Amino acid sequence: MANPLKCDLCEKPATVHLTQIVSNKVHKVDLCEACAQAKGVTDPSGFSLSDLLLKASLNPEIGTGGARCESCGFTQTDFKKHGRFGCPVCYETFKGVVEPMLEGMHKGTTHTGKVPQAAIARKSLYERLNKLELDLTDAIKTERYEDAARTRDEISQVKQAHNPPR
């Protein structure tokens, strides 16, 4: 071959080639000998190809587009290489890539389990305080001092309700 295949996990030439059909889609994995060993491919009793497919997420339909995560600079090419995302915001950035992938990967595509109640409550509190701070700045700028005073009181009330003095 003029252009030898590279290992999907590292950059070495691939010598192990696997093909498996998962939910009517053909998945191909090309690995170098070291990665094949490390992933247990050479030991049929302990190896699950579907595992590797899911982990490496070598979905043939994923193109290498130009999207880039604003939060962490991660690109779609990086995902193809690592099989993992760069930061939580990547899930928003690469929504189009993630969603079709989830169907074959999980039992459903929507979370129905535990929810971090306290963290969510805190998040909505931050957002409320942020909005009030903006209102306050705006009120001062436009010389609506009565509004400003009211907003300032509200801010201290919200803060106090969340962080009662000890």
Add this chain to the structure above:
Amino acid sequence: MTIASLIATPSELTDAASSKTAIVLMTRIRLARNLAGQPFPGWAKPAQRQKIAEICAAAVAAAAPLKRSLNVAVADLAELEKQILVERHLISRELSGSKQGSCVVISKDQTVSVMINEEDHLRIQVMRAGFQLKKTWNVITELDSSLEASLDYAFSPTLGYLTACPTNLGTAMRASAMMHLPALVISSQMEKVVRAVNQLGMVVRGLFGEGSDASGSIFQISNQTTLGEPEEAILKRLNTVLQSIIEHELNAREKLLEADAGKLFDKIGRAYGILQNSHLLNSSEAMNLLSLIRLGIDLGAFPDANRSTIDRLFIEAQPGHLQHAQKGEFDPAQRDVLRAGHLRSEFANFVHPDFTLINSEKI
């Protein structure tokens, strides 16, 4: 607590498991969690990893089950110490090879461990000897909630807990049971079991996870998928699968006794003889011999009280534990000598098997 005193204390796995839990050695649940607004460990820069580790370690150390725990940076651990923690299932192989800024917090009783900056910011793990899915879940969800009171987790209402790898999205929970299935292995039924279990959305792996072999007839069975159903539903499904594997293993034992009890007794008796007299034992052979003795205990040829001894030896026969006990580093050939020596001395006073005590009613 120091790493030395932790290593000197026996692990949860060697806890005296009652006869009810004979087939399931250990139950383990892990939750993956990440901080909002921070890059995942694999993509974070060294300074970011350091900052993440500090935030997480502070919150983890303050949680009630982790008071007076061991809290150590991976970089500060010796190779042998890391190997021992891997053999006790307290850290993963991935963490043991990780870069600056990774650490682990392990509870005093070694049932709770939290890995920081592994694949995700937090990998919370709780394990219990025996078959304890419900209890393990109760402990881990409480710990998770107490961490969440001070940490802002990355969470999406539709995708659940956000993890570095999309295979862990949703509940980000992996629940597993470590099972001893000698009769299914002897009667060559494991392949069939693995296929059936896969179809039910569960995965079978060897003793040390992905890619490891199943020496000692010990397997880990865990859920494959994490998104689309609540934790309780996943645990219920896993529980059903585990119950049915236990049933199959018991049936296989009964069949082995019915078909040719002499052949089975011979295997167990020979294992006993080799453990008492051999001078060279590699880790895989040792595990397989110990597995046969454990089967002998389950069948009644040895007293029940000896089961925890075997579970302890399963761990002490591993390379890390062996080298630590002998205070040095040895190559594999030397280890085989040491391993045989250790098992010889353990089995010198081990009670003789009494095969007349075995009746298939007891299984």
